Amino acid sequence: MELLSLPSLLLLSTLFVFYVVHFVLKRRNQRNCFMLHYECYKGMEERKLDTETCAKVVQRNKNLGLEEYRFLLRTMASSGIGEETYGPRNVLEGREDSPSLLDAHSEMDEIMFGTLDKLFQKTKGLISPSDIDILVVNVSLFAPSPSLTSRVINRYKMREDIKSFNLSGLGCSASVISIDIVQRIFETRENAIALVVSTETMGPHWYCGRDRSMMLSNCLFRAGGSSVLLTNAARFKNRALMKLVTVVRAHVGADDEAYSCCIQMEDGDGHPGFLLTKHLKKAAGRALTKNLQVLLPRVLPVKELIRYAIGRALKRRTAAKREPGSSGIGLDLKTGLQHFCIHPGGRAIIEGVGKSLGLTESDIEPARMALHRFGNTSSGGLWYVLGYMEAKNRLKKGEKILMMSMGAGFESNNCVWEVLKDLGDKNVWEDSIDRYPELSRIPNPFVEKYDWINDDTMSFVRVD
Numbered sequence: 074m075e076l077l078s079l080p081s082l083l084l085l086s087t088l089f090v091f092y093v094v095h096f097v098l099k100r101r102n103q104r105n106c107f108m109l110h111y112e113c114y115k116g117m118e119e120r121k122l123d124t125e126t127c128a129k130v131v132q133r134n135k136n137l138g139l140e141e142y143r144f145l146l147r148t149m150a151s152s153g154i155g156e157e158t159y160g161p162r163n164v165l166e167g168r169e170d171s172p173s174l175l176d177a178h179s180e181m182d183e184i185m186f187g188t189l190d191k192l193f194q195k196t197k198g199l200i201s202p203s204d205i206d207i208l209v210v211n212v213s214l215f216a217p218s219p220s221l222t223s224r225v226i227n228r229y230k231m232r233e234d235i236k237s238f239n240l241s242g243l244g245c246s247a248s249v250i251s252i253d254i255v256q257r258i259f260e261t262r263e264n265a266i267a268l269v270v271s272t273e274t275m276g277p278h279w280y281c282g283r284d285r286s287m288m289l290s291n292c293l294f295r296a297g298g299s300s301v302l303l304t305n306a307a308r309f310k311n312r313a314l315m316k317l318v319t320v321v322r323a324h325v326g327a328d329d330e331a332y333s334c335c336i337q338m339e340d341g342d343g344h345p346g347f348l349l350t351k352h353l354k355k356a357a358g359r360a361l362t363k364n365l366q367v368l369l370p371r372v373l374p375v376k377e378l379i380r381y382a383i384g385r386a387l388k389r390r391t392a393a394k395r396e397p398g399s400s401g402i403g404l405d406l407k408t409g410l411q412h413f414c415i416h417p418g419g420r421a422i423i424e425g426v427g428k429s430l431g432l433t434e435s436d437i438e439p440a441r442m443a444l445h446r447f448g449n450t451s452s453g454g455l456w457y458v459l460g461y462m463e464a465k466n467r468l469k470k471g472e473k474i475l476m477m478s479m480g481a482g483f484e485s486n487n488c489v490w491e492v493l494k495d496l497g498d499k500n501v502w503e504d505s506i507d508r509y510p511e512l513s514r515i516p517n518p519f520v521e522k523y524d525w526i527n528d529d530t531m532s533f534v535r536v537d
Contacts (some may be wrong), residue, residue: 106256107313108490109302110196112188113447113456113501114272116159116296122448123156124517130164130291136283136342144285148292150517153420153441157505158295158448161276172277177215180296184272184453185210185221186228188300193229196302199312200266202229207258207267211240211247211452213481214337215274225270244335244480245416247271247452248299249488253320259305266306272298273451278337282344290347293419297450297457314496318473318489319371323364324482331356331483353483354425360485361426361477372473372489373409406430410489411472412462413437416479417444417454426477438510439465445513446505452480457501461509464502468492 122130131137131145163169163176193202208231210221219227222237236258243250248271255267275296280287304313325331334352339345370378381404406413415426417440427437443457450457455476462468474490499506 104256104260105305105307105310106252106259106317107304107306107309107493108315108317109200109304109309109313110192111299111301111314111456111459112192112195113453113460114159114184114188114296114298114450115501116183120159120162120165120296121156122158122160122165122295126160126165130169133167133169134281134283136281136344138283141283141285141288145288145292148289151420152292153423153444153513154293154295154448155445155513157446159297161274161279161296163276164279169276169279170281172279174217177274177277178217180274180276181212181215181221181272182224184296184298185225185270185300188298189225189229189268189270192300192302199309200302202231204266205229205231205235205268206262206265207255208235208237208270209240209251209254209267210238210270211243211251212272212274213242213244213247213451214278216241221270225268242481243452244482244484245418245449245451245454246478246480246484246486248301248455249320249476249478249486250322250484251452252301252303252317252488253322253486255303256305256317256320262305264306264308265304267303269301269303270298271301271452271456273453278345278347280344280346282340282342282346284340284344284346284348286350287340287344287346287348289349293449295448295450297447298453299456301456310493313493315474315490315492318491319368320486320488321364321368321371322484322486323360323367324484325356325360325363326482326484328356328359331359334483335481337481354421356483357422357425357479357485358429360479360483361429364485364487368475368487368489369404369406369409372475373404373406377405377408406432406475409473410475412439412467412474414455414458414462414474414476415440416477417441417447417458418449418479420444422479439467442509442513446502446509452478454478460500460502461506463496464499464506466495466497468496470494 127149161180163172208222208225212221220239222239238254240247251269255269259265275294280291330352334350334356336348338348384403413432413436415423415437423437423440439458439461442461447457455478470492472492477487479485
């Protein structure tokens with residue numbers, strides 16, 4: 074019996090070790106989230122919303138008095154947005170006050186199918202539409218029936234067992250939320266492939282009233298979007314661009330001011346639009362702080378965390394003693410992060426985040442340039458910023474990128490990627506990357522052509 078028990082014990086031990094190793098490796102692979110490819114939308118020449126076109130759109134709004142007109146032009150001149158952003162067809166055709174369902178579908182088709190066609194073309198031989206296991210589409214202000222995910226599935230004849238998710242109402246941070254959903258599904262499914270499509274419909278939601286807090290969306294938001302291909306299959310690791318390190322989400326919507334600082338509504342005259350209040354900055358700061366309190370300990374080295382803890386305990390964190398590159402909370406983010414992909418929501422947002430985190434002009438340059446070239450494209454905006462970094466050959470193997478997004482609710486949703494190879498594709502920036510950042514330094518044409526908008530002696534005039 075003893076002689077028989079020894080081989081049995083060895084066999085059982087071997088099987089146990091094999092099972093444990095297999096389980097650990099399986100769980101490790103399921104936790105992987107590799108980015109295989111991403112594509113951003115670039116409109117046709119006739120869709121560009123330059124200075125002249127913007128002025129014509131403003132002039133068409135008969136609800137504006139002279140002061141509202143001046144306010145809009147001033148905002149445009151200081152927005153940080155350039156001459157080559159893209160607008161929706163119905164606005165460019167002068168139908169912003171009477172959009173149709175067809176306008177909304179056409180805008181979505183152009184962006185979604187435009188980016189997906191390019192994505193499948195560039196990954197041909199590696200991935201086909203029938204290989205997609207998970208599809209997530211996020212569009213905050215347009216939720217038709219059948220859903221936009223169904224529209225994508227029908228267009229590309231995807232499989233019957235595909236898991237699809239159609240997200241709405243999540244604002245500019247919806248892309249990171251979508252990635253979080255995908256990586257959570259990856260934990261329960263082996264060798265899966267996912268698509269995340271992020272965009273927004275501008276045409277049907279162009280504000281035609283005179284409330285200044287609702288006019289801002291017309292000045293900042295532009296047509297754009299992205300499609301991202303993800304997988305947890307280890308066999309694609311050598312083909313992947315990046316690997317997801319962590320995702321953190323923070324929601325401060327329990328606070329009434331935060332909840333209502335960025336909200337879709339009608340003005341007093343019944344004109345629908347998007348309201349941005351003075352509480353937006355405070356809500357954004359609070360949400361971002363909550364998020365980073367969880368995220369930074371995951372990505373910064375222990376040495377930096379200990380240094381911060383000791384410094385805080387000794388109360389030595391004064392503005393005069395902070396070193397360049399240190400954040401407002403006293404942490405040197407550069408010890409664990411090399412690149413900062415800030416949502417290009419507006420010049421004030423970009424500069425505010427950069428200042429609070431102790432970032433340099435070079436750090437916030439990608440976000441500023443993305444805002445200048447493409448405007449605020451809502452949930453797709455982060456990918457234009459990432460594209461700029463890649464087109465400028467900034468991304469090297471082993472470096473980490475912090476993606477920071479904020480959206481209605483109010484939410485701050487951030488994630489960190491690790492670059493798996495040196496990247497240098499010109500992508501959507503191909504025809505303009507060589508002109509940046511120099512192009513952004515050219516004065517806005519509004520400043521010269523409409524210099525009278527800054528003449529306060531005209532404030533006595535009233536045109537109602």
